Amino acid sequence: MRNKVVACPVETTLLLINDRWKVMILRELLDGTKRFGELRKAIGTVSAKVLTSHLRSMEEDGLVDREIFAEVPPRVEYTLTELGNSLKPILDAMKDWGTNYQEMVTVEVEQPKV
Amino acid sequence: MRNKVVACPVETTLLLINDRWKVMILRELLDGTKRFGELRKAIGTVSAKVLTSHLRSMEEDGLVDREIFAEVPPRVEYTLTELGNSLKPILDAMKDWGTNYQEMVTVEVEQPKV
DNA sequence: CCGAATCCAGTAGGATACTG
DNA sequence: CAGTATCCTACTGGATTCGG
Numbered sequence: 639m640r641n642k643v644v645a646c647p648v649e650t651t652l653l654l655i656n657d658r659w660k661v662m663i664l665r666e667l668l669d670g671t672k673r674f675g676e677l678r679k680a681i682g683t684v685s686a687k688v689l690t691s692h693l694r695s696m697e698e699d700g701l702v703d704r705e706i707f708a709e710v711p712p713r714v715e716y717t718l719t720e721l722g723n724s725l726k727p728i729l730d731a732m733k734d735w736g737t738n739y740q741e742m743v744t745v746e747v748e749q750p751k752v
Numbered sequence: 753m754r755n756k757v758v759a760c761p762v763e764t765t766l767l768l769i770n771d772r773w774k775v776m777i778l779r780e781l782l783d784g785t786k787r788f789g790e791l792r793k794a795i796g797t798v799s800a801k802v803l804t805s806h807l808r809s810m811e812e813d814g815l816v817d818r819e820i821f822a823e824v825p826p827r828v829e830y831t832l833t834e835l836g837n838s839l840k841p842i843l844d845a846m847k848d849w850g851t852n853y854q855e856m857v858t859v860e861v862e863q864p865k866v
Numbered sequence: 867c868c869g870a871a872t873c874c875a876g877t878a879g880g881a882t883a884c885t886g
Numbered sequence: 887c888a889g890t891a892t893c894c895t896a897c898t899g900g901a902t903t904c905g906g
Binding site for chain 3 (some may be wrong): 712
């Protein structure tokens, strides 16, 4: 596992999840274990190449576990590690803020009707 | 102000702060109003062009206010709007996580000494 | 001092085809 | 199904120069 540390704690966090895709992957895996295909479908628009590379990176960083099942057709499952799960408060904060923002914007848009 | 909204609240948040630089700008401005030069120095390694473009984007999104002083030499100050300040919980969560991670990694590194 | 304009390199990320 | 390999495009961001 790579250790990424800089002086500022916020920057340290950014070194691990500075990326839109990584946040999306976290969002999905916080719900529980998912297969590669499920993950890709859930995120919506992401190529296999990009999804794979980000999952590998998160694996190296100790955020994600990868389990391969020797079956036909093959099955690969991704699960958050304890460290990965510990990022939940950040995702929750983002979810809360996004929810409030959406409501605020919706109200603003509806105002003119009055 | 642009209204950026998608179905998922987390993604909505990402539309506004999907970027390393924007998070860094937020971190600095949560401390209070700063001049362009102060901001640039505090962030460390960022070109004027990139800093400017991100500040403009955040202005359009209603996160940042820009105040120009007609002086010589010119002075431009950036301040978070109420909306910008409302992102503080997310930054706090990132700071908390980063702090814990740094401590964890430090302990791991020191273990072999024993 | 703030920042706009231009040029340029590196890279993120999509499309496609192929494999175990 | 879950990737890998290759090719290609578009954007990010730095460096530099110039202006108010």
